[in-house]
Amino acid sequence: MLAGRLLGEALMNAGYYAQSYPEFGAERSGAPVTAFLRASEAPIEVRSPINRPHFVVVIDPYISMERSVIDGLREGGLVVANTTLPPGKLKETLRPAVECKVATVNATKIALDVLGRNNPNTAILGALAEVSKIAPIDFLMEAAKKAFPGRVGELNAEAIKRGAAEVAVA
Known part of the structure; x- marks a missing residue:
């Protein structure tokens, strides 16, 4: 939820319209x-719900191994996984039904x-921004600093920068 909110804010600051929302199951905690x-x-x-995404971001490393996370991914789409x-190994494991890029970052x-x-949200956003070029990394860093004033914001901005620097693509 936080990752979507931060990315949405960065996109709005870049001149886009953005809409971010979560979907919960019956049990919320954990x-x-x-x-x-x-x-x-455009507005x-x-x-x-989005059934045919251009991008799929998987923050939970255990879920990233489940093929169902990429159901509906569009041809030429992008998967970014923690x-x-x-x-290349994750792409072999997921066996996408369409041609796509797969990017991973720890x-x-x-x-x-x-x-x-263990709060990998901002690091994976940096990876997504680097590979997709959907939002400038500086805009993401500013969104993190706004969401978390002070030292926590600075640290999250650093996590975004490192995510961008350490992402690998196949």
Whole structure:
């Protein structure tokens, strides 16, 4: 949810319209959460789940191994996953039905190194921004600093920068 909100804010600052919203299952505490983000140069009037995404970002390293996370991915799409696997190996594991790029980053390690806790959201956003060029990294860093004033914001901005620097693509 946080990653979607920060990316949405960065996109709005870059001149886009953005819409971000989560989807919860029956149990919230500790259960996986799916978050959607739409961005457009024109106002967004659609208010339904996204079934054919251009990008899929998987923050949970265990879920990144499940083929179902890329269901509906568009031809030429992009998967960015928090994993220790190299992107080629993850692509073999996921066996995408369409031609796509797969990018991986060890966002958990970055979060532990930079933030001192397992909160990989901002590191994976840096990876997404670097590979997709969807939002300037500086805009993401500013969104993180705004969401988390002071030292915490600075550290999250650093995690974004490291995610961008350490992402690998296949």
